[in-house]
Amino acid sequence: MKVWYITLMKLKNKLLILIFISFCSNSFAQENFFKDAQNFFKEEKFDKAKFLFQKNLVFNPKDSNSYLYLAKIYKIEENEKETEKNLNSTLLIDPSNEEAMYMKMDIELTKSNFSKVKELKSDFEKICDKLCDKITSIQERLKNFDSSNES
DSSP states (O other), rough: OOOHHHHHHHHHHHHHHHHHHHHHHHHHHHHHHHHHHHHHHHOHEEEHHHHHHHHHHHHTOOOOOHHHHHHHHHHHHOOHHHHHHHHHHHHOOTOOHHHHHHHHHHHHHTTTTEEEEEHHHHEEEEEEEOOOTHHHHHHHHHHHHHHHHOO
């Protein structure tokens, strides 16, 4: 009886070690997906980057940065629907993401959705930290649209 118990305990310990190793390697793999995807993005290898950002989202569906990078890739590819979808996901997860909000304002300006731009601009002004200089650019573009509509 004692031998059986000892064998069972050894098996349990081995199982716990395997679970721990699996968890650690899985979390390391997730980290590598994002870093590798970022490197591909910097190298302008957008198809490879897109694949890895999407793969990263399978393991970490609340990674707002992966959605943001996907939005950037889709913008480069001129896929407005996917760009906007990924920006919306970014902002849903991280409402204070300046870059995503600025990109969203840019899209809304292109669509001439001025009320949405003004709403986003108001939110952007509250959260801006690194991109505050972009507010002036948005205001200028809004003025240009307003003045062209008055003509």
